[in-house]
Amino acid sequence: MNRLIIYISFIAxxxxxxxxxxxPTNTEDGKLTVTSLRPPTAWSGDTVTISGRNFGEWGNGSxxxxxxxKVNPVYISEKEVRAVVPYxxxxxxxxxxxxxxxxxxxxxxxxxxxxxxVTSVEPTKAWHGDKITITGKRFETYPxxxxxxxxxxxxxxxxxxxxxxxxxxxTTVIKKSYTITIRKKKSINYV
Numbered sequence: 001m002n003r004l005i006i007y008i009s010f011i012a013x014x015x016x017x018x019x020x021x022x023x024p025t026n027t028e029d030g031k032l033t034v035t036s037l038r039p040p041t042a043w044s045g046d047t048v049t050i051s052g053r054n055f056g057e058w059g060n061g062s063x064x065x066x067x068x069x070k071v072n073p074v075y076i077s078e079k080e081v082r083a084v085v086p087y088x089x090x091x092x093x094x095x096x097x098x099x100x101x102x103x104x105x106x107x108x109x110x111x112x113x114x115x116x117x118v119t120s121v122e123p124t125k126a127w128h129g130d131k132i133t134i135t136g137k138r139f140e141t142y143p144x145x146x147x148x149x150x151x152x153x154x155x156x157x158x159x160x161x162x163x164x165x166x167x168x169x170x171t172t173v174i175k176k177s178y179t180i181t182i183r184k185k186k187s188i189n190y191v
Contacts, residue, residue: 030054032105037096041111043138044087045162047074048096050107055081056100066094066112085112116146116182126169131158134165134180150178 034052042048048064055076056062063070064083075082081098089112096107118136126132134148140162148155148167159166165182 032098032100032103034098034105034107037108037110039110041113042085043113043115044085044089045138045140046085047082048085048110050081050083050096050098050105051079052105053079055079055098061101063099064107065097065099066110070099091115118180118182121180127175128169128171128173130169132167132169132180134167134182135163136165137163139163139165139182147183149181149183153178 032052032054034050036049036051038049038051039046050064055078057076057078062073062076062081064073064081065071066085066089069086069089071083071086073081073083091113093109093111096110098105098107116136116138118134120133120135122133122135123130139146139160148157148165150170150173153170153172155167155170157165157167
């Protein structure tokens with residue numbers, strides 16, 4: 001009888017030990033965890049990537065926030081979330097957070113800048129009716145809210161996208177050197 005009790009006790013201990021092995025030992029498994037936020041500086045229209053784990057699947061009601069401004073992610077996987085920096089958004093440092101249902105993960109801080117940058121102007125010599133190509137970055141940051149000036153002469157672009165502006169030299173110019181300025185209509189100078 002003692003052997004039977006020892007045998008049953010041994011089996012019971014094995015069952016208990018085996019079932020304990022299936023209990024997760026990491027209590028953080030289901031928790032949102034952020035390992036990085038990149039890039040550290042972004043502009044309206046740029047894609048921000050939050051990396052980590054337990055972000056879930058697409059369509060689970062997830063939100064990315066820039067302080068109190070909330071946007072829907074454009075991509076979600078278990079390890080990555082991507083969101084587009086909205087337009088308009090002010091230039092400053094934002095706290096970025098990822099929300100999944102009732103859980104929140106602080107992604108970090110990101111600096112948002114909206115400055116247009118000119119990298120080249122071609123040709124450097126032009127006359128009435130000639131086309132000038134201005135190349136750079138972030139011209140679409142303010143798609144309908146900027147003007148191009150040749151000194152103080154306003155020139156309407158014949159074409160513009162995020163990296164190119166085409167202007168035609170107006171007949172009102174005289175023969176001299178001009179400074180080309182791209183100015184936000186609210187009088188912030190970008191060049």
